[in-house]
Amino acid sequence: MEKIKQLWMVRRGEFWQEASRYLKLLGNSGFMFSLYILILGGGVYYQRWIKGLSSDFPTEWILTAVFGILVFRTPLRTFLKSADLVFLLPVEKQLAGYFRQALIYNGLLQGTSIVFVWAIAMPLYRHTVSSDIMGYLIILVLLFAVKAWNLYAVWQEQHVLESTLYDLLRGFLTIVFIGIVLFKTPWWAVVIVILAIVVLTLSIIQPLSKHLLKWDKLLAGEKRQLERFYRLANMITDVPKMRNRMKPRRWLTGLTELYGYGQAQVFKKFYLKTFIRSGEYLGIWFRLLLIGILLMILLPKGVTSAIVAWVFTYLTASQLTALYNEYFASSSTSFTLSEKYLKSSFLHIYSTVLLVQMVIFSLFALFISRSLEIAGITLLVGLALIYAFTYSYVKRKVNKTGTV
Amino acid sequence: MGKPILEVEHLSGGYSRKAQVLHDLNFHVNQGELVGLVGLNGAGKSTTIKHILGLLEPTEGVIKIAGQTIQEDADRYRSRIGYIPETPSLYEQLTLSEHLELTAMAYGLKKEVYEKRLPGLLEMFQMTNRLKWFPAHFSKGMKQKVMILSAFLVEPALYVVDEPFVGLDPLAIQALLDLMVEMKEKGSGILMSTHILSTAEQYCDRFILLHQGKIAMQGTMEELRQKVGDPKITLHDLYVAVAKGEEPWKK
Numbered sequence: 185m186e187k188i189k190q191l192w193m194v195r196r197g198e199f200w201q202e203a204s205r206y207l208k209l210l211g212n213s214g215f216m217f218s219l220y221i222l223i224l225g226g227g228v229y230y231q232r233w234i235k236g237l238s239s240d241f242p243t244e245w246i247l248t249a250v251f252g253i254l255v256f257r258t259p260l261r262t263f264l265k266s267a268d269l270v271f272l273l274p275v276e277k278q279l280a281g282y283f284r285q286a287l288i289y290n291g292l293l294q295g296t297s298i299v300f301v302w303a304i305a306m307p308l309y310r311h312t313v314s315s316d317i318m319g320y321l322i323i324l325v326l327l328f329a330v331k332a333w334n335l336y337a338v339w340q341e342q343h344v345l346e347s348t349l350y351d352l353l354r355g356f357l358t359i360v361f362i363g364i365v366l367f368k369t370p371w372w373a374v375v376i377v378i379l380a381i382v383v384l385t386l387s388i389i390q391p392l393s394k395h396l397l398k399w400d401k402l403l404a405g406e407k408r409q410l411e412r413f414y415r416l417a418n419m420i421t422d423v424p425k426m427r428n429r430m431k432p433r434r435w436l437t438g439l440t441e442l443y444g445y446g447q448a449q450v451f452k453k454f455y456l457k458t459f460i461r462s463g464e465y466l467g468i469w470f471r472l473l474l475i476g477i478l479l480m481i482l483l484p485k486g487v488t489s490a491i492v493a494w495v496f497t498y499l500t501a502s503q504l505t506a507l508y509n510e511y512f513a514s515s516s517t518s519f520t521l522s523e524k525y526l527k528s529s530f531l532h533i534y535s536t537v538l539l540v541q542m543v544i545f546s547l548f549a550l551f552i553s554r555s556l557e558i559a560g561i562t563l564l565v566g567l568a569l570i571y572a573f574t575y576s577y578v579k580r581k582v583n584k585t586g587t588v
Numbered sequence: 589m590g591k592p593i594l595e596v597e598h599l600s601g602g603y604s605r606k607a608q609v610l611h612d613l614n615f616h617v618n619q620g621e622l623v624g625l626v627g628l629n630g631a632g633k634s635t636t637i638k639h640i641l642g643l644l645e646p647t648e649g650v651i652k653i654a655g656q657t658i659q660e661d662a663d664r665y666r667s668r669i670g671y672i673p674e675t676p677s678l679y680e681q682l683t684l685s686e687h688l689e690l691t692a693m694a695y696g697l698k699k700e701v702y703e704k705r706l707p708g709l710l711e712m713f714q715m716t717n718r719l720k721w722f723p724a725h726f727s728k729g730m731k732q733k734v735m736i737l738s739a740f741l742v743e744p745a746l747y748v749v750d751e752p753f754v755g756l757d758p759l760a761i762q763a764l765l766d767l768m769v770e771m772k773e774k775g776s777g778i779l780m781s782t783h784i785l786s787t788a789e790q791y792c793d794r795f796i797l798l799h800q801g802k803i804a805m806q807g808t809m810e811e812l813r814q815k816v817g818d819p820k821i822t823l824h825d826l827y828v829a830v831a832k833g834e835e836p837w838k839k
Binding site: 434445446447450453454457458462513514515516517518519521522524 | 641643663666671673679680682687689691693694695720
C-alpha cells in the first residue's frame with residue numbers, strides 16, 4: 185500500500201520529466217521567438233494604450249469576462265492512465281490521497297495562471313478603476329477562493345456523467361461573484377451570492393459524491409489535458425504519443441464535396457476532412473486568424489496590418505505541417521493505390537487553407553485601413569510567401585523524410 | 589477450376605534476413621477457389637499475407653498475381669487485391685461512408701458502380717443506418733465490417749482475408765461466408781487465414797497447413813485424408829496433430 189501513497193509523486197514526476205524535454209525544445213524554437221516579439225511589442229502598445237484610457241472605460245466588464253472564464257474553466261489533470269481502469273479500480277478507496285494531491289496540484293497550477301493574468305491586468309485596473317493596492321490584492325485572494333470552490337465542484341461532478349446543469353449553475357455564480365467583487369457592490373449583494381454558493385454546494389454539489397466515481401470521465405479529462413500539451417509540443421517537434429481528438433463539424437463537411445470523385449481526389453478529400461475534424465488544426469487556423477485580426481484593430485493602421493497578416497499566416501503555416509502525418513496514423517492499406525497523389529494533394533490542401541486565411545486577413549486590412557493599396561500588398565506578397573513556403577520548404581520536408 | 593490468380597513460388601522471408609520466418613513456401617490460389625491458410629499463432633500466416641500484399645519483400649522466391657509480380661507494376665498488382673486485415677485499422681476522422689467512398693475512389697471504381705454495389709452490401713451487414721458514424725462509435729465487430737465492406741466493394745480478383753470471424757456477430761459471419769461463396773462463383777480467388785476450423789473445413793476448397801514457417805501439408809480435404817491414411821479425420825484433429833509436431837503424414 186506504500187506504493188499507492190507514492191503513486192502521485194511517481195506519476196507527476198514522469199509527466200514533468202517528459203514535459204521538460206519538450207519545453208526545452210519549445211524554448212529554443214522559432215515559434216517562441218515570434219511569441220517573445222509579440223509579447224514585447226504588445227507590452228509597449230498595452231502601456232501606451234492604457235495611458236489614453238479614461239475612467240469610464242468598461243474595465244470591470246472586461247475583467248469579469250476574462251476572470252469568469254479563467255476561474256470557471258477548471259480542467260483536471262489526474263495523471264491517470266487507461267490501464268488504471270483495470271489495475272487501480274479495485275483500490276479506488278485507497279486513492280483518496282492521490283486525488284487530494286491531484287486537486288492541490290491543479291489548484292496551484294490554475295492559481296498561478298490567475299496570478300499571471302491578474303498581474304497583466306494590474307496597470308489597466310489601477311489606471312481605470314482604483315489605484316488602491318490593498319483592494320487589488322484582496323480581489324486576488326477572492327479569485328483564489330472562488331477558484332478553489334470551482335475545483336471542488338468539478339471534482340464532485342466527476343461522480344456523474346451528465347453535468348451540464350451543474351456547470352451552468354457553477355459558471356453563473358462564478359461570474360456573478362467575480363462581477364460583484366470587481367464592481368464593489370453593496371455588502372448585502374456579496375452576502376447573497378455567497379449564500380447562493382453555499383446553498384448550491386450543500387444541496388446539490390456535495391451530495392454528488394454518493395454516486396460512484398466515473399472513471400471514464402476522469403480519464404477523458406486527463407486525456408484532453410495531455411493532448412493539449414502534446415499539441416503544443418507538436419508545434420515544434422514530432423510527438424509520437426499524440427492521439428487526436430476528433431470533432432465531426434458536420435456543417436463544414438460540404439466543403440470537402442468541392443472535390444469530386446476519382447482516384448486523384450482521394451487525398452485532397454482526406455486531408456481537407458482531416459484538417460476540418462482532426463485534432464486542433466482548424467482550431468489553430470481560426471485562433472491565429474482571430475488574434476491577427478484583433479492585433480490589426482489594436483495596432484496602428486497601415487503597413488503594420490500587412491505585417492501582422494504575414495506573421496500570423498506564417499505561424500499557422502508552421503503548425504499545420506503536421507497535417508501531413510495524419511495519413512500515416514493508421515496502418516490501413518485502403519488508399520494505397522492513390523499514394524502517387526499523396527504529396528501533391530497534401531501541398532494543395534495545405535496551401536489552399538493558408539491562402540483562404542490570407543484572403544480573410546487582406547479583407548480585414550482593407551476594412552481597417554480603408555486602403556486598397558495596403559490590402560493589395562497584404563494579399564499579393566502574402567500569396568507569394570505562401571507559395572514559396574509551401575513549394576520550397578514544406579515540399580522539400582515532405583519529400584525528404586516521408587513524414588513531417 | 590480456373591487459372592491460378594495467386595502463385596507463390598519458393599517464398600522465403602520475414603522481417604529481416606537474419607530472422608527468417610518463412611522457408612520455401614510453394615502454393616497457389618486458383619480463380620474461383622477458396623483456400624484456407626491454417627496454422628498456430630506464430631506459424632507465419634500473417635507474415636505470408638504481408639509478403640503477398642507487398643508490405644514485406646521476400647529474401648527468396650516470387651509472388652505473382654495474375655501472372656505479374658509487384659516489381660513489374662505495383663499499382664496493377666495492388667489493385668487486384670482486396671485485403672481484410674485481422675485488426676481493423678480505420679481513420680478516426682472519417683465516417684463509414686467516407687471510408688468506403690475513398691476506398692472506391694482509390695481503387696478507381698466508377699461512381700455508378702460504387703453507388704450500385706453499396707446498398708446491398710450495407711444491408712447484408714446491417715450498416716445501412718451507420719453511414720454517417722465515426723469509428724469512435726463502432727465496436728470491434730463493426731470496425732471489422734468496415735474492412736469487409738471495403739474489400740467486397742471493389743470486387744478484386746484476389747481476396748486476402750486474415751482471421752475475419754473474430755468479433756463478428758453470427759449474422760455477419762453468415763453474410764461474409766455467403767459473400768465469399770458468391771465472389772468465388774464470380775471467379776475471384778480467396779486466401780483466408782483462420783482458426784475457426786469447422787467453418788474452414790465446411791467452406792474451403794483446399795487447405796494449406798503452416799507450421800513453423802513451412803508448409804506441413806496442403807491439398808483438398810480428401811487429399812489430406814489420403815496422405816494420413818485416415819478417411820474420416822477432421823481438419824481439427826489433423827491440425828492438432830500437425831501443431832503438436834506429430835508429422836501424421838509420415839505414419
